[in-house]
Amino acid sequence: MKRRLEPLTTVLVFLGFVSIGLPDGLTGVAWPSMRGYFGLPIDSLGALLLSYTAGYLVSSFTSGRLLARMNVGVLLALSCLATGASLIGYATALYWPVVVAFGALSGLGAGAIDAGLNTFAAEHFTARMVNWLHAFYGIGALGGPLLMSRLLGAGVVWQWGYAVVGVGQLALAAGFGLSRRRWAQARRTDETSSGAAAASSIKATLRLPAVGLSAAIFFVYTGIEAAAGAWAYSLFTESRAVSVSVAGMWVSIYWGALTAGRILSAMIAGRASARAILRVCIVGQIAGALLLWIAHPVWVGFLGLALLGLASAPVFPTMIASTPDRIAANHLANAVGFQIAAAVVGQSLVPALFGMAARRMGLEVIAPLLLAAAGILYFLHRALTARDVRTPAGD
Numbered sequence: 001m002k003r004r005l006e007p008l009t010t011v012l013v014f015l016g017f018v019s020i021g022l023p024d025g026l027t028g029v030a031w032p033s034m035r036g037y038f039g040l041p042i043d044s045l046g047a048l049l050l051s052y053t054a055g056y057l058v059s060s061f062t063s064g065r066l067l068a069r070m071n072v073g074v075l076l077a078l079s080c081l082a083t084g085a086s087l088i089g090y091a092t093a094l095y096w097p098v099v100v101a102f103g104a105l106s107g108l109g110a111g112a113i114d115a116g117l118n119t120f121a122a123e124h125f126t127a128r129m130v131n132w133l134h135a136f137y138g139i140g141a142l143g144g145p146l147l148m149s150r151l152l153g154a155g156v157v158w159q160w161g162y163a164v165v166g167v168g169q170l171a172l173a174a175g176f177g178l179s180r181r182r183w184a185q186a187r188r189t190d191e192t193s194s195g196a197a198a199a200s201s202i203k204a205t206l207r208l209p210a211v212g213l214s215a216a217i218f219f220v221y222t223g224i225e226a227a228a229g230a231w232a233y234s235l236f237t238e239s240r241a242v243s244v245s246v247a248g249m250w251v252s253i254y255w256g257a258l259t260a261g262r263i264l265s266a267m268i269a270g271r272a273s274a275r276a277i278l279r280v281c282i283v284g285q286i287a288g289a290l291l292l293w294i295a296h297p298v299w300v301g302f303l304g305l306a307l308l309g310l311a312s313a314p315v316f317p318t319m320i321a322s323t324p325d326r327i328a329a330n331h332l333a334n335a336v337g338f339q340i341a342a343a344v345v346g347q348s349l350v351p352a353l354f355g356m357a358a359r360r361m362g363l364e365v366i367a368p369l370l371l372a373a374a375g376i377l378y379f380l381h382r383a384l385t386a387r388d389v390r391t392p393a394g395d
Contacts, residue, residue: 008179008182009179009182012172012175012176012179013117013120013121013125013133014132014133014136015172015175016076016080016113016117016172016176017117017133017134017136017137017140018136018137018139018140018143019080019083019113019140019168019169019172020110020113020114020117020137020140021136021137021138021139021140021141021142021143021144022140022141022143022144022147022165022168023083023087023106023110023144023165023169026144026145026147026148026161026162026165027045027048029144029145029148029149029152029161030148030152030158030161030162031045033152033157033158034099034158037158038095038096038099040096044096047100047103048099048100048103049103049348051100051101051103051104051107052103052104052106052107052110053107053344053345053348054104054107055103055104055105055106055107055108055109055110055111056107056108056110056111056114056341056344057107057111057341057344057345058107058108058111059079059107059108059109059110059111059112059115060111060112060114060115060337060340060341060344061202061337061338061341062202062337063075063111063112063115063116063119063333063336063337063340064115064119064202064205064333064334064335064336064337064338065202065334066112066116067116067119067333068333071180072116072119072120073176073177073179073180073181073182074176074177074180075112075116076112076113076116076117076173076176077173077174077176077177077180078109078112078173079108079109079110079112079113079116079173080109080113080169080170080172080173080176081109081169081170081173082105082106082108082109082112083105083106083109083110083113083166083169084109084166084167084168084169084170084172084173085102085105085166085170086102086103086105086106086109086166087102087106087162087163087165087166087169088162088163088166088167088170089102089105090102090106090159090162090166091159091160091162091163091166092159109169111340111341111344114340115336115337115340115341117133118320118336118339118340119332119333119336119337121133121320121321122320122321122323122324122332122336123324123332125321126321127274127317127318127321127322128266128267129266130317130318130320130321131262131263131265131266131314131317131318131321132262132263132266133317134262134316134317134320135259135262135263135266138255138258138259138262139259141255142255142259144165147161147164147165148161151164201334202334204331205331205334205335205338206334206338208327208331208335210326210327210384211327211331211334211335211338213380213383213384214319214323214326214327214335214338214339214384215338215339215341215342216342216380217319217377217380217381217384218316218319218339218340218342218343218346219342219343219345219346219350220346220350220373220376220377220380221312221315221316221319221343221346221377222316222342222343222344222346222347222350223346223347223349223350223351223373224285224308224312224350224370224373224374224377225258225312225316225347226346226347226348226350226351227350227351227354227366227369227370227373228254228305228308228309228312228370229251229254229255230351230354230355231351231354231355231358231363231366232247232250232251232254232292232305232366233247233248233251234358234363235363235364235366235367236250236251236301238363239362239363239364240295240298240301242298250302250305250306251305253302253305253306253309254305254306254308254309255309256309257306257307257309257310257313258309258310258312258313259313260310260313261309261310261311261312261313261314262313262314262317264313265277265313265314265317265318274318274319274321274322274325275385277314277318278314278315278318278319278381279381280311281311281312281313281314281315281318282311282315282374282377282378282381283311283378284307284308284310284311285308285311285312285315285374285377286371286374286375286378287304287307287311288304288305288306288307288308288309288310288311288374289304289308289367289368289370289371289373289374290304290371291303291304291307292304292305292308292367292370293367293368293370293371295367301367304367308370316343319339320336320339323335323336323339326384350373354366354369357369
């Protein structure tokens with residue numbers, strides 16, 4: 001039974017999800033200006049992304065241990081402090097290696113925020129609310145590029161975009177820190193009502209088959225989401241002779257469908273089981289990838305991309321919300337951290353692998369690879385639901 005939280009705590013959770021999304025879109029828009037400022041070749045962005053991903057993996061993978069040792073409000077305050085400091089570091093750095101170093105700090109903060117908030121949401125919120133939370137992540141992810149674009153368009157240097165978001169992160173850190181007792185009270189109330197056992201070790205959680213299957217689902221799902229968003233524009237413009245403006249519009253529609261789908265799923269969550277929602281969504285992903293592959297006439301491919309975004313939307317939040325149904329409370333924080341870690345690896349690795357395949361076989365390979373990945377996701381979900389037994393709490 002999910003318990004009702006104080007309004008302030010709920011508002012901070014929603015702002016936290018916006019804060020996860022905001023920095024994600026800044027660098028894509030700022031990179032040409034950053035590259036010119038530091039005098040870098042175009043592929044230098046890879047070093048920043050690598051350091052960020054490394055930090056993200058470390059903090060998300062160990063978040064269960066951190067939550068066992070400190071109040072979630074304290075963890076979120078420290079994480080937002082790290083993220084805010086790193087973004088201000090981007091804005092004030094005079095040398096590129098300093099920016100790369102701040103990237104690791106940014107990843108550490110973002111990974112802990114992501115895992116900490118998702119663990120708290122899985123413990124306290126219904127599937128409907130978790131979908132709303134992830135819709136707010138989408139609002140943040142959309143807001144970051146809009147903010148940076150507006151500033152650059154007004155002739156303001158790129159550093160101000162990072163500084164503005166960094167100050168916002170510091171303000172949120174203060175909010176989490178000042179409300180830390182409320183977070184502790186919510187956690188104690190939940191543990192008292194559920195009789196939760198002490199947190200299990202990382203090794204014990206990793207031995208659970210449901211944890212491995214869940215992590216695999218997050219890896220493949222985020223890989224599909226990121227690869228479709230990363231390669232659709234190139235597929236349309238370079239392989240299918242679609243104009244830049246039309247291709248850009250449909251890639252925007254893809255991301256818009258992803259956010260709209262989470263809002264829609266928040267409205268219908270609770271009227272169907274998580275298993276049924278995930279099955280329908282994954283079948284929708286398969287259909288969308290198939291239409292993107294067929295693409296005759298060309299608008300069929302556009303509709304396929306939009307369907308892929310819409311069908312993908314509920315997968316991540318529904319998997320998070322249903323984690324307590326398949327993982328016992330003493331493994332929950334570890335399991336959510338592992339899922340978030342798997343997600344960030346999939347988000348980084350799968351698009352890169354698709355790019356390697358496209359270089360060897362041409363961009364048209366992207367759609368069948370998406371179809372194959374969606375098929376793998378379907379069978380992973382079937383394997384997870386076939387187990388459908390709550391993990392015992394004795395480890």
